Amino acid sequence: MSRKQVLVYRELPPAQLQRIRDEHEVTIANPRVAGQERAFLDALPTAEGLIGSSYAIDDLLLKLAPRLQVISSISVGVDKFDVDALQQRGITLCHTPGVLTETVADLLFALVLGTSRRILELGRYVQQGRWKRSIGEDLYGWDVHGKTLGILGYGRIGQALAQRAALGFRMPVLYHTRTPVGSGLPEGKARSASFDEVLQRSDFVVIVLPLTEQTRGMMGAAEFARMKPGAILINGARGPIVQETALLDALDSGHLRAAGLDVFDIEPLPQDSPLRDHPQILPLPHAGSATHETRAAMAEMATTNLLMALRGETPLAAYRRG
Ligand SMILES: NC(=O)C1=CN([C@@H]2O[C@H](COP(=O)(O)OP(=O)(O)OC[C@H]3O[C@@H](n4cnc5c(N)ncnc54)[C@H](OP(=O)(O)O)[C@@H]3O)[C@@H](O)[C@H]2O)C=CC1
Protein backbone atom coordinates (compact mmCIF):
# COMPACT_ATOMS: atom_id res chain seq x y z
CA MET A 1 0.00 0.00 0.00
CA SER A 2 1.38 3.42 -0.93
CA ARG A 3 2.29 5.84 1.83
CA LYS A 4 -0.02 8.84 1.99
CA GLN A 5 0.33 12.39 3.29
CA VAL A 6 -1.29 12.91 6.70
CA LEU A 7 -1.68 16.29 8.35
CA VAL A 8 -1.97 16.11 12.15
CA TYR A 9 -3.56 19.37 13.30
CA ARG A 10 -3.76 18.75 17.03
CA GLU A 11 -1.42 17.09 19.58
CA LEU A 12 -1.49 13.28 19.50
CA PRO A 13 0.15 10.92 22.03
CA PRO A 14 3.52 9.63 20.72
CA ALA A 15 2.26 6.04 20.38
CA GLN A 16 -0.58 7.13 18.09
CA LEU A 17 1.70 9.40 16.07
CA GLN A 18 4.03 6.44 15.59
CA ARG A 19 1.16 4.25 14.32
CA ILE A 20 0.48 6.84 11.63
CA ARG A 21 4.18 7.24 10.79
CA ASP A 22 4.47 3.46 10.35
CA GLU A 23 2.11 3.67 7.36
CA HIS A 24 2.23 7.27 6.11
CA GLU A 25 4.18 10.53 5.84
CA VAL A 26 3.24 12.93 8.64
CA THR A 27 3.18 16.73 8.89
CA ILE A 28 2.31 18.25 12.26
CA ALA A 29 0.83 21.76 12.26
CA ASN A 30 -1.81 23.08 14.64
CA PRO A 31 -3.44 26.19 13.17
CA ARG A 32 -4.56 27.25 16.64
CA VAL A 33 -0.96 27.54 17.83
CA ALA A 34 0.77 30.84 17.05
CA GLY A 35 3.25 30.44 14.20
CA GLN A 36 1.85 27.13 12.90
CA GLU A 37 -1.03 28.37 10.72
CA ARG A 38 1.20 28.91 7.66
CA ALA A 39 2.55 25.34 7.88
CA PHE A 40 -1.02 24.04 8.22
CA LEU A 41 -2.16 25.91 5.10
CA ASP A 42 0.97 24.84 3.18
CA ALA A 43 0.29 21.16 3.96
CA LEU A 44 -3.33 21.21 2.75
CA PRO A 45 -2.72 20.93 -1.04
CA THR A 46 -1.03 17.51 -0.65
CA ALA A 47 -2.91 16.22 2.41
CA GLU A 48 -4.82 12.96 1.90
CA GLY A 49 -5.70 12.46 5.56
CA LEU A 50 -6.36 14.94 8.38
CA ILE A 51 -6.57 14.15 12.08
CA GLY A 52 -7.36 16.68 14.83
CA SER A 53 -10.21 18.68 16.36
CA SER A 54 -11.47 22.09 17.57
CA TYR A 55 -10.78 23.92 14.28
CA ALA A 56 -13.42 24.86 11.71
CA ILE A 57 -13.00 22.92 8.47
CA ASP A 58 -15.30 24.66 6.01
CA ASP A 59 -15.81 24.58 2.26
CA LEU A 60 -13.23 27.33 1.63
CA LEU A 61 -10.59 25.35 3.46
CA LEU A 62 -11.57 22.14 1.65
CA LYS A 63 -10.96 23.89 -1.67
CA LEU A 64 -7.30 24.13 -0.60
CA ALA A 65 -7.16 20.36 -0.04
CA PRO A 66 -8.13 18.73 -3.37
CA ARG A 67 -6.50 15.36 -2.55
CA LEU A 68 -8.23 14.91 0.81
CA GLN A 69 -9.86 11.48 1.35
CA VAL A 70 -10.39 11.25 5.14
CA ILE A 71 -10.82 13.54 8.13
CA SER A 72 -10.63 11.90 11.53
CA SER A 73 -11.95 14.08 14.32
CA ILE A 74 -10.77 13.50 17.89
CA SER A 75 -14.26 14.32 19.16
CA VAL A 76 -17.77 12.97 18.99
CA GLY A 77 -19.29 16.33 18.00
CA VAL A 78 -18.89 17.17 14.31
CA ASP A 79 -20.11 20.78 14.33
CA LYS A 80 -16.67 22.07 13.30
CA PHE A 81 -17.09 20.43 9.89
CA ASP A 82 -19.11 21.41 6.85
CA VAL A 83 -20.66 17.96 6.59
CA ASP A 84 -22.53 18.69 3.33
CA ALA A 85 -19.34 19.91 1.63
CA LEU A 86 -17.48 16.81 2.83
CA GLN A 87 -20.22 14.49 1.57
CA GLN A 88 -20.34 16.26 -1.82
CA ARG A 89 -16.57 15.83 -2.18
CA GLY A 90 -16.72 12.16 -1.12
CA ILE A 91 -14.48 12.79 1.90
CA THR A 92 -15.00 10.36 4.79
CA LEU A 93 -15.56 12.03 8.18
CA CYS A 94 -14.80 9.88 11.26
CA HIS A 95 -15.45 10.71 14.93
CA THR A 96 -15.19 9.12 18.39
CA PRO A 97 -18.64 8.24 19.77
CA GLY A 98 -18.96 5.97 22.81
CA VAL A 99 -15.45 6.04 24.29
CA LEU A 100 -16.14 9.34 26.08
CA THR A 101 -19.78 8.81 27.05
CA GLU A 102 -19.36 7.83 30.72
CA THR A 103 -16.62 10.40 31.36
CA VAL A 104 -18.69 13.27 29.97
CA ALA A 105 -21.74 12.12 31.96
CA ASP A 106 -19.57 12.14 35.10
CA LEU A 107 -18.57 15.74 34.46
CA LEU A 108 -22.13 16.84 33.73
CA PHE A 109 -23.22 15.36 37.03
CA ALA A 110 -20.32 17.18 38.71
CA LEU A 111 -21.82 20.41 37.33
CA VAL A 112 -25.23 19.45 38.73
CA LEU A 113 -23.66 18.90 42.15
CA GLY A 114 -21.23 21.80 41.89
CA THR A 115 -23.86 24.41 41.07
CA SER A 116 -26.44 23.29 43.60
CA ARG A 117 -23.97 22.74 46.46
CA ARG A 118 -21.99 25.89 45.53
CA ILE A 119 -18.71 23.98 45.44
CA LEU A 120 -16.66 26.69 43.71
CA GLU A 121 -17.88 29.42 46.05
CA LEU A 122 -17.36 27.35 49.21
CA GLY A 123 -13.89 26.25 48.11
CA ARG A 124 -12.89 29.86 47.50
CA TYR A 125 -14.33 30.80 50.92
CA VAL A 126 -11.94 28.37 52.60
CA GLN A 127 -8.95 29.26 50.39
CA GLN A 128 -9.42 32.95 51.08
CA GLY A 129 -9.24 32.35 54.84
CA ARG A 130 -12.83 33.46 55.40
CA TRP A 131 -13.87 30.28 57.28
CA LYS A 132 -13.83 31.52 60.88
CA ARG A 133 -16.99 29.89 62.25
CA SER A 134 -19.73 27.49 61.07
CA ILE A 135 -21.22 28.68 57.84
CA GLY A 136 -24.68 30.23 57.87
CA GLU A 137 -27.67 30.25 55.58
CA ASP A 138 -26.06 32.70 53.20
CA LEU A 139 -23.73 29.89 52.12
CA TYR A 140 -26.14 26.95 52.20
CA GLY A 141 -26.76 25.07 48.98
CA TRP A 142 -29.77 23.13 47.73
CA ASP A 143 -30.45 19.39 47.72
CA VAL A 144 -29.85 17.43 44.54
CA HIS A 145 -31.34 14.05 45.46
CA GLY A 146 -35.02 13.80 44.69
CA LYS A 147 -35.08 16.88 42.42
CA THR A 148 -36.27 16.60 38.81
CA LEU A 149 -33.56 16.42 36.16
CA GLY A 150 -34.53 17.44 32.62
CA ILE A 151 -32.32 16.32 29.75
CA LEU A 152 -32.40 17.92 26.29
CA GLY A 153 -30.98 15.29 23.91
CA TYR A 154 -31.28 11.67 25.02
CA GLY A 155 -28.47 9.99 23.13
CA ARG A 156 -25.43 8.21 24.52
CA ILE A 157 -24.38 10.89 27.03
CA GLY A 158 -27.93 11.93 27.96
CA GLN A 159 -28.79 8.33 28.85
CA ALA A 160 -25.60 7.84 30.87
CA LEU A 161 -26.44 11.00 32.80
CA ALA A 162 -30.00 9.74 33.43
CA GLN A 163 -28.60 6.55 34.99
CA ARG A 164 -26.54 8.55 37.46
CA ALA A 165 -29.46 10.79 38.36
CA ALA A 166 -32.23 8.18 38.55
CA LEU A 167 -30.33 5.28 40.09
CA GLY A 168 -27.75 7.13 42.17
CA PHE A 169 -29.68 10.17 43.35
CA ARG A 170 -33.35 9.09 43.11
CA MET A 171 -34.06 11.96 40.75
CA PRO A 172 -37.13 11.75 38.51
CA VAL A 173 -35.83 12.23 34.95
CA LEU A 174 -37.65 13.92 32.06
CA TYR A 175 -36.02 13.77 28.66
CA HIS A 176 -36.68 15.42 25.35
CA THR A 177 -35.31 14.07 22.11
CA ARG A 178 -36.02 14.25 18.39
CA THR A 179 -36.46 10.58 17.57
CA PRO A 180 -38.58 8.65 20.12
CA VAL A 181 -36.42 6.44 22.32
CA GLY A 182 -37.12 4.29 25.40
CA SER A 183 -35.66 5.45 28.69
CA GLY A 184 -33.40 2.40 29.15
CA LEU A 185 -34.21 2.62 32.87
CA PRO A 186 -36.58 0.65 35.13
CA GLU A 187 -40.26 1.60 34.82
CA GLY A 188 -41.13 4.93 36.41
CA LYS A 189 -37.58 6.28 36.66
CA ALA A 190 -37.50 8.40 33.50
CA ARG A 191 -39.98 9.43 30.85
CA SER A 192 -40.02 11.23 27.55
CA ALA A 193 -41.53 14.74 27.61
CA SER A 194 -42.04 17.68 25.28
CA PHE A 195 -39.42 20.44 25.16
CA ASP A 196 -41.82 22.74 27.06
CA GLU A 197 -42.55 20.19 29.77
CA VAL A 198 -38.83 19.61 30.37
CA LEU A 199 -38.36 23.38 30.75
CA GLN A 200 -41.39 23.89 32.97
CA ARG A 201 -41.00 20.96 35.37
CA SER A 202 -37.26 20.47 35.80
CA ASP A 203 -35.12 21.72 38.67
CA PHE A 204 -32.06 21.13 36.47
CA VAL A 205 -32.10 21.38 32.68
CA VAL A 206 -29.06 19.74 31.11
CA ILE A 207 -28.24 20.28 27.44
CA VAL A 208 -26.56 17.32 25.70
CA LEU A 209 -27.55 18.02 22.12
CA PRO A 210 -25.40 18.29 19.02
CA LEU A 211 -25.00 21.82 17.64
CA THR A 212 -27.04 21.93 14.43
CA GLU A 213 -29.12 24.47 12.54
CA GLN A 214 -32.13 23.38 14.68
CA THR A 215 -30.37 23.64 18.04
CA ARG A 216 -28.31 26.84 17.50
CA GLY A 217 -29.73 29.51 19.84
CA MET A 218 -32.42 27.08 21.05
CA MET A 219 -32.19 28.38 24.64
CA GLY A 220 -33.05 32.09 24.69
CA ALA A 221 -35.05 34.55 26.79
CA ALA A 222 -38.43 32.89 26.08
CA GLU A 223 -37.10 29.44 27.04
CA PHE A 224 -35.43 30.70 30.23
CA ALA A 225 -38.70 32.42 31.18
CA ARG A 226 -40.49 29.05 30.85
CA MET A 227 -38.04 27.37 33.25
CA LYS A 228 -39.00 26.99 36.92
CA PRO A 229 -37.98 29.92 39.14
CA GLY A 230 -34.79 28.87 40.90
CA ALA A 231 -33.91 26.23 38.31
CA ILE A 232 -30.33 25.53 37.23
CA LEU A 233 -29.09 25.28 33.63
CA ILE A 234 -26.20 23.02 32.66
CA ASN A 235 -24.70 23.25 29.17
CA GLY A 236 -22.40 20.32 28.40
CA ALA A 237 -22.92 20.36 24.63
CA ARG A 238 -21.89 23.40 22.61
CA GLY A 239 -21.88 27.10 23.55
CA PRO A 240 -23.97 28.47 20.66
CA ILE A 241 -27.00 26.37 21.70
CA VAL A 242 -27.45 28.91 24.52
CA GLN A 243 -27.95 32.63 23.92
CA GLU A 244 -25.44 33.88 26.46
CA THR A 245 -26.86 37.39 26.93
CA ALA A 246 -30.30 35.97 27.63
CA LEU A 247 -28.76 33.55 30.12
CA LEU A 248 -27.01 36.40 31.94
CA ASP A 249 -30.33 38.28 32.12
CA ALA A 250 -32.10 35.22 33.53
CA LEU A 251 -29.39 34.83 36.19
CA ASP A 252 -29.17 38.53 37.07
CA SER A 253 -32.94 38.84 37.44
CA GLY A 254 -32.84 35.95 39.94
CA HIS A 255 -35.16 33.80 37.82
CA LEU A 256 -32.49 31.14 37.37
CA ARG A 257 -30.41 30.16 40.38
CA ALA A 258 -27.20 29.16 38.64
CA ALA A 259 -25.60 27.81 35.49
CA GLY A 260 -22.89 25.21 35.02
CA LEU A 261 -21.17 25.76 31.68
CA ASP A 262 -18.53 23.52 30.14
CA VAL A 263 -18.88 25.18 26.74
CA PHE A 264 -19.14 28.73 25.44
CA ASP A 265 -19.92 30.68 22.31
CA ILE A 266 -16.25 31.62 21.98
CA GLU A 267 -13.61 29.20 23.29
CA PRO A 268 -11.33 29.77 25.06
CA LEU A 269 -13.60 32.16 26.95
CA PRO A 270 -12.39 35.74 26.32
CA GLN A 271 -10.76 37.40 29.34
CA ASP A 272 -13.40 40.14 29.41
CA SER A 273 -16.40 37.82 29.11
CA PRO A 274 -19.07 38.62 31.73
CA LEU A 275 -19.56 34.87 32.12
CA ARG A 276 -16.03 34.37 33.48
CA ASP A 277 -16.44 35.85 36.97
CA HIS A 278 -20.19 35.72 37.31
CA PRO A 279 -21.09 34.64 40.88
CA GLN A 280 -23.88 32.31 39.69
CA ILE A 281 -21.86 30.60 36.96
CA LEU A 282 -19.66 27.56 37.44
CA PRO A 283 -17.45 27.69 34.32
CA LEU A 284 -15.27 24.88 33.01
CA PRO A 285 -12.79 24.94 30.09
CA HIS A 286 -14.59 22.44 27.78
CA ALA A 287 -13.35 19.58 29.94
CA GLY A 288 -16.17 17.03 29.48
CA SER A 289 -13.95 14.25 28.14
CA ALA A 290 -10.71 15.50 29.68
CA THR A 291 -9.45 12.56 31.74
CA HIS A 292 -6.18 10.76 31.03
CA GLU A 293 -7.99 7.52 30.23
CA THR A 294 -10.65 8.98 27.97
CA ARG A 295 -8.44 11.38 26.01
CA ALA A 296 -6.07 8.44 25.36
CA ALA A 297 -8.99 6.27 24.19
CA MET A 298 -10.25 9.07 21.90
CA ALA A 299 -6.81 9.54 20.34
CA GLU A 300 -6.48 5.79 19.79
CA MET A 301 -9.93 5.51 18.23
CA ALA A 302 -9.37 8.54 15.99
CA THR A 303 -6.03 7.12 14.83
CA THR A 304 -7.59 3.73 14.10
CA ASN A 305 -10.40 5.45 12.17
CA LEU A 306 -7.88 7.37 10.09
CA LEU A 307 -5.69 4.35 9.31
CA MET A 308 -8.64 2.10 8.43
CA ALA A 309 -10.24 4.70 6.16
CA LEU A 310 -6.93 5.43 4.38
CA ARG A 311 -6.51 1.67 3.78
CA GLY A 312 -9.96 1.60 2.20
CA GLU A 313 -11.45 -0.32 5.14
CA THR A 314 -14.65 0.65 6.93
CA PRO A 315 -13.59 2.77 9.94
CA LEU A 316 -14.88 2.16 13.47
CA ALA A 317 -17.10 5.27 13.32
CA ALA A 318 -17.78 7.18 10.14
CA TYR A 319 -20.21 10.08 10.53
CA ARG A 320 -23.03 10.55 8.05
CA ARG A 321 -25.90 12.96 8.49
CA GLY A 322 -29.00 10.88 9.26
N1 LIG B 1 -18.56 19.11 26.86
C1 LIG B 1 -17.85 18.20 26.22
O1 LIG B 1 -16.64 18.08 26.42
C2 LIG B 1 -18.53 17.27 25.28
C3 LIG B 1 -19.65 17.65 24.60
N2 LIG B 1 -20.27 16.78 23.73
C4 LIG B 1 -21.48 17.22 23.05
O2 LIG B 1 -22.53 16.31 23.36
C5 LIG B 1 -23.26 16.02 22.18
C6 LIG B 1 -23.99 14.71 22.34
O3 LIG B 1 -23.10 13.61 22.30
P1 LIG B 1 -23.68 12.10 22.27
O4 LIG B 1 -24.63 11.90 23.39
O5 LIG B 1 -22.54 11.19 22.11
O6 LIG B 1 -24.51 12.18 20.91
P2 LIG B 1 -25.77 11.33 20.47
O7 LIG B 1 -25.85 11.51 18.98
O8 LIG B 1 -25.71 9.96 21.02
O9 LIG B 1 -27.00 12.08 21.17
C7 LIG B 1 -27.55 13.28 20.74
C8 LIG B 1 -29.03 13.27 21.03
O10 LIG B 1 -29.58 14.54 20.70
C9 LIG B 1 -30.77 14.32 19.94
N3 LIG B 1 -31.08 15.47 19.07
C10 LIG B 1 -30.43 15.90 17.98
N4 LIG B 1 -31.02 17.01 17.49
C11 LIG B 1 -32.08 17.25 18.28
C12 LIG B 1 -33.09 18.26 18.29
N5 LIG B 1 -33.11 19.23 17.37
N6 LIG B 1 -34.02 18.23 19.26
C13 LIG B 1 -34.01 17.23 20.19
N7 LIG B 1 -33.08 16.25 20.24
C14 LIG B 1 -32.13 16.28 19.29
C15 LIG B 1 -30.45 13.09 19.14
O11 LIG B 1 -31.62 12.54 18.60
P3 LIG B 1 -31.64 11.86 17.14
O12 LIG B 1 -31.34 10.44 17.41
O13 LIG B 1 -33.01 12.11 16.63
O14 LIG B 1 -30.59 12.56 16.30
C16 LIG B 1 -29.81 12.24 20.21
O15 LIG B 1 -30.77 11.68 21.05
C17 LIG B 1 -22.20 16.07 21.08
O16 LIG B 1 -22.76 16.32 19.81
C18 LIG B 1 -21.30 17.19 21.53
O17 LIG B 1 -21.76 18.41 21.00
C19 LIG B 1 -19.78 15.54 23.54
C20 LIG B 1 -18.66 15.12 24.17
C21 LIG B 1 -17.92 15.95 25.08
Ligand SMILES: O=CC(=O)O
Ligand atom coordinates in the same frame (compact mmCIF):
# COMPACT_ATOMS: atom_id res chain seq x y z
O1 LIG C 1 -16.69 18.22 22.89
C1 LIG C 1 -16.14 17.19 22.69
C2 LIG C 1 -16.55 16.21 21.74
O2 LIG C 1 -15.97 15.11 21.77
O3 LIG C 1 -17.44 16.50 20.93
